[in-house]
Amino acid sequence: MGIRAILSSHLPNGQFGRHSLCLAAVGREIMKLDTSGLESAASLFGASSELFDGFATAPSFELPVTNDFDGFQKEAIQMVKPAKGTTTLAFIFKEGVMVAADSRASMGGYISSQSVKKIIEINPYMLGTMAGGAADCQFWHRNLGIKCRLHELANKRRISVTGASKLLANILYSYRGMGLSVGTMIAGWDETGPGLYYVDSEGGRLKGTRFSVGSGSPYAYGVLDSGYRYDLSIEEAAELARRAIYHATFRDGASGGVASVYYVGPNGWKKLSGDDVGELHYKYYPVMPSTVEQEMVEVSGA
Amino acid sequence: MARYDRAITVFSPDGHLFQVEYALEAVRKGNAAVGVRGTDVVVLGVEKKSTAKLQDARSVRKIVSLDDHIALVCAGLKADARVLVNRARIECQSHRLTVEDPVTVEYITRYIAGLQQKYTQSGGVRPFGLSTLIVGFDPYTGVPSLYQTDPSGAFSAWKANATGRNSNSMREFLEKNYKETSGQETVKLAIRALLEVVESGGKNIEIAVMTKEHGLRQLEEAEIDAIVAEIEAEKAAAEAAKKAPPKET
Numbered sequence: 001m002g003i004r005a006i007l008s009s010h011l012p013n014g015q016f017g018r019h020s021l022c023l024a025a026v027g028r029e030i031m032k033l034d035t036s037g038l039e040s041a042a043s044l045f046g047a048s049s050e051l052f053d054g055f056a057t058a059p060s061f062e063l064p065v066t067n068d069f070d071g072f073q074k075e076a077i078q079m080v081k082p083a084k085g086t087t088t089l090a091f092i093f094k095e096g097v098m099v100a101a102d103s104r105a106s107m108g109g110y111i112s113s114q115s116v117k118k119i120i121e122i123n124p125y126m127l128g129t130m131a132g133g134a135a136d137c138q139f140w141h142r143n144l145g146i147k148c149r150l151h152e153l154a155n156k157r158r159i160s161v162t163g164a165s166k167l168l169a170n171i172l173y174s175y176r177g178m179g180l181s182v183g184t185m186i187a188g189w190d191e192t193g194p195g196l197y198y199v200d201s202e203g204g205r206l207k208g209t210r211f212s213v214g215s216g217s218p219y220a221y222g223v224l225d226s227g228y229r230y231d232l233s234i235e236e237a238a239e240l241a242r243r244a245i246y247h248a249t250f251r252d253g254a255s256g257g258v259a260s261v262y263y264v265g266p267n268g269w270k271k272l273s274g275d276d277v278g279e280l281h282y283k284y285y286p287v288m289p290s291t292v293e294q295e296m297v298e299v300s301g302a
Numbered sequence: 303m304a305r306y307d308r309a310i311t312v313f314s315p316d317g318h319l320f321q322v323e324y325a326l327e328a329v330r331k332g333n334a335a336v337g338v339r340g341t342d343v344v345v346l347g348v349e350k351k352s353t354a355k356l357q358d359a360r361s362v363r364k365i366v367s368l369d370d371h372i373a374l375v376c377a378g379l380k381a382d383a384r385v386l387v388n389r390a391r392i393e394c395q396s397h398r399l400t401v402e403d404p405v406t407v408e409y410i411t412r413y414i415a416g417l418q419q420k421y422t423q424s425g426g427v428r429p430f431g432l433s434t435l436i437v438g439f440d441p442y443t444g445v446p447s448l449y450q451t452d453p454s455g456a457f458s459a460w461k462a463n464a465t466g467r468n469s470n471s472m473r474e475f476l477e478k479n480y481k482e483t484s485g486q487e488t489v490k491l492a493i494r495a496l497l498e499v500v501e502s503g504g505k506n507i508e509i510a511v512m513t514k515e516h517g518l519r520q521l522e523e524a525e526i527d528a529i530v531a532e533i534e535a536e537k538a539a540a541e542a543a544k545k546a547p548p549k550e551t
Contacts, residue, residue, distance in 0.1 A: 024401030151401075155409060170400065191442060 005231030073177070085254025087216030087245055088118055088129040089224055090185045090196055091210045095230045096189040096265040097194045099127050100241035102216065102249050102277070103257035105134060114257035123148055126164060131213040132181035132201065140182060144168050156234035161188040165205055174204030179195040183213045189264050216248030216255035223247045234263060238272045242280065249277040307425035314513045321429055322422055325378075325453035328431035329465065332377035333364065336472055337435035338480075339448040340460040340488030344437035346375045347492045347509045349467070349500045365510040365520065369394040371439050372410055373510060373518045378432030378453075386430055390414050407438040411449040411457050419455025429453045433465045437496075439514045446514075462491070468499035480538030493526070494533055 066072045081102065088101040101118035104111060118130040120141040130137035147167050151159040159167075165186040172182060176215040182201040189195070198206045198213065210228060212220040232240065238261050245259040260274045311321040334349040348364045355382040366373045368390050376383045393413050397405045405413075414434060422429045440447065450465065451457040464472035464482050472495045483491055489511055500506050507530075509521045521529075 154412075159401065160403060163403060166400055166402055234376065 041093050046207035052188060068072065085252075086118060086131045086214035087212065087220050087248035087252060087255040088131050088185065088214050089210075089212035089217070089220050089239070089241060089244055090129060090187045091149060091190075091211070091224065091228060091237075092194045092196050093229075093237050095234050096263060097127075097196055098237045098241045099185070099187050099262045099264065099269075101129055101260055102245055102255040103260065104249070104255055106254045110156075115290070116257070117260075119260055119262050121269065122164070122186070122188075125190070125264070126157070126161065126186065127262055127264060127269050128187075129213065131150070131183040132180045136182045136201070137181050137184060140168065140171065140180075143171070144186075158190060160190040160192065161186060161197060162192075162207075165197035165199050169197075169199045169203060169205035172199065172201050175201070176203050182186075185211050185213060186262050189266055189268070194264065212244070212248075212254065214248075216245075219248040219251045220244040234265075234272075238263065242273065242275065243284070246277050246280045246284065250281065270289070307426050309423075310428055311422045311539070319422060319454070322454045325429045325431045326433075329378040329453065330467065330469070331471075332379075332432065332466040334464065334467045334469065334472065334496065334499050335364075335375045335377045335435055336462070336464040336476075336492050337375065337437055337448045337450075337460070338476070338483075338488050338492040338495070339437070339446050339460070341484040342446070342513065343377050343473075343485060343488050344373075344439075344446045344448055344493040344512050345488050345505060345509065346373060346435060346437055346512075347496045348375050348377075349496065350506050350508045351492045352506070363520075364508055365518075367518045368410060368436075369404060369438075370517050371404060371441060371514075372407060372436065373438065373512050374434050374436045376432045376434040378468075379430070382430045383432050386414060386417065386432070386434070389417060404441040406440050407436060407447040407449060408459075410438075411451060415451040415455045415457035417455075418451060418453055422455060428506070435463060435465060437512055444514050446512075449514075455529055462495075464495060471498055472496070489521075490529060490533060493529055497530070497533065 063069070064072065065105045066118060083104045086102060086104070088099075090097060090099040094206060099119055103114060103116045104252040105113040105116045116130075116134065120128040120130060120138065122128050122141055122145045128137070128144070130141075144164060144167060148164050151163070168184070168186065172180060180201040182199070184199050186197045186199060187195070196208060196211065198204070198208060199213045210221075210224060221244075224240065227243070228238045241261050242259050245255075245261075249255045249257070249259070256277055258274050259277050259280060261272045263270050263272050310318050314320055322512055333351065336347045338347075339347045350362075350364070353359045365373060367373045368387065372394065374387065374390070376386075390413065391409055394405050394410060397403070397409065414436070418430050421427050430453055433450060436449045436451070438447060441444065448460050448463065449457055450460055450463050452465075462476040464476065465534060475495050475498045476491075479491065479494070489509065493507065493509060493514050496507055505523060507526055509526055510518055511521065512518045
């Protein structure tokens with residue numbers, strides 16, 4: 001296993017060319033069927049050192065011929081990388097974890113959907129949030145769900161939030177630079193209590209008590225940070241989360257739709273509410289009938 | 303170039319894997335080893351064949367630790383043991399890295415057994431010639447466990463077991479005398495089992511005790527001698543009590 005295990009349990013494939021120098025002992029994986037359960041005997045024998053046997057089976061592809069390969073790569077990534085137009089947030093408090101998100105999908109200035117499910121149910125006691133590429137988030141969260149279930153079956157106990165977030169982070173790290181766009185929070189409840197991790201497609205993974213991800217996150221942080229207390233009740237925490245999402249959708253054009261709020265407690269997650277942010281606006285700022293100052297009077301025509 | 307994908311471990315007409323059975327023979331020639339699980343400790347014991355005069359005894363440690371909370375003793379080919387132990391140690395650290403959690407005893411046993419099995423179903427390799435006794439504590443629940451693996455790759459959990467030379471007699475003794483024990487009593491039970499097949503004395507036995515708080519501790523020769531003396535005294539007292547007619551009340 002060795003260093004290979006740091007990345008993932010997939011069969012590693014070496015990527016040749018400029019990467020092979022700095023990634024000597026590190027394999028890159030190509031998206032294939034997960035054959036990690038079927039390690040071949042060939043790798044058993046041929047490997048003089050366990051760490052390098054990835055190279056023996058690596059397929060390769062041709063790199064484009066350009067003058068400025070670095071620039072080309074950067075451009076390619078920028079083209080593929082969708083802006084993370086969304087607002088998601090999650091925080092840990094006394095009773096568990098509160099997770100909330102908006103539901104707008106935008107393609108540039110065009111609102112492509114107002115009803116996207118941005119809170120992904122990995123398994124009955126773990127949630128993931130979606131920010132960045134919708135397909136990337138959905139697929140990799142589903143994949144994480146599979147891995148968590150396999151872990152449960154093999155080890156007869158649930159995987160911890162720490163472990164699950166680490167599995168995802170390692171996979172995303174191995175795809176680093178290939179254009180994945182994922183900014184997700186893994187929230188769950190395990191043997192050690194509530195857990196919250198932020199994981200992104202750069203391979204970063206942070207443990208924390210309050211996170212917000214997406215283009216609307218600065219606005220959400222403002223409301224969340226000023227209203228946060230550890231000893232909130234479930235209703236208070238839900239209202240805080242809802243208001244934070246609402247304020248973000250009010251000011252950020254790429255966020256809107258429906259503010260969903262989920263709660264993760266010792267018995268798993270539960271969806272608490274899904275309110276249209278337009279209606280929330282009038283709930284928080286109801287229209288007051290005001291006295292008329294000047295009234296236009298109809299002038300009878302001569 | 304010679305090709306190495308021809309399998310060496312193949313079925314016989316009556317369903318045996320002879321290479322695996324021969325490996326078990328190698329195990330039967332190895333040192334006697336015993337493991338006993340108590341309620342709060344696990345004890346490993348192994349017979350120490352008298353070291354040659356010029357040999358540095360400290361370099362021949364038979365009971366090894368795989369991690370802070372897991373230890374292993376094996377019977378059979380010592381060189382094979384070294385390879386297996388190294389791979390298991392790497393796996394323990396790898397697991398800590400990928401899920402930020404220490405391994406459970408069952409996990410690492412499954413890994414070692416999986417490794418042993420792989421070598422019975424691959425081309426150009428022979429099975430590992432050793433059986434292991436693996437002990438440790440579950441990192442979260444703190445429950446002690448004892449597992450055994452063998453060259454075929456099978457593994458199971460035990461309350462007490464023995465392997466290596468004369469393991470049958472030791473196992474019989476354990477079956478007759480096993481009861482739930484804790485602390486020093488467990489150590490005594492392990493030593494008593496070993497003494498069935500080994501010459502008595504601290505310099506012929508190696509004992510290690512693992513507790514949840516202090517991890518693995520190898521007992522000093524003097525300590526072992528003291529316990530052996532206690533056991534002999536108890537045995538003598540039991541003999542005397544049997545010989546003398548029971549007093550009427």
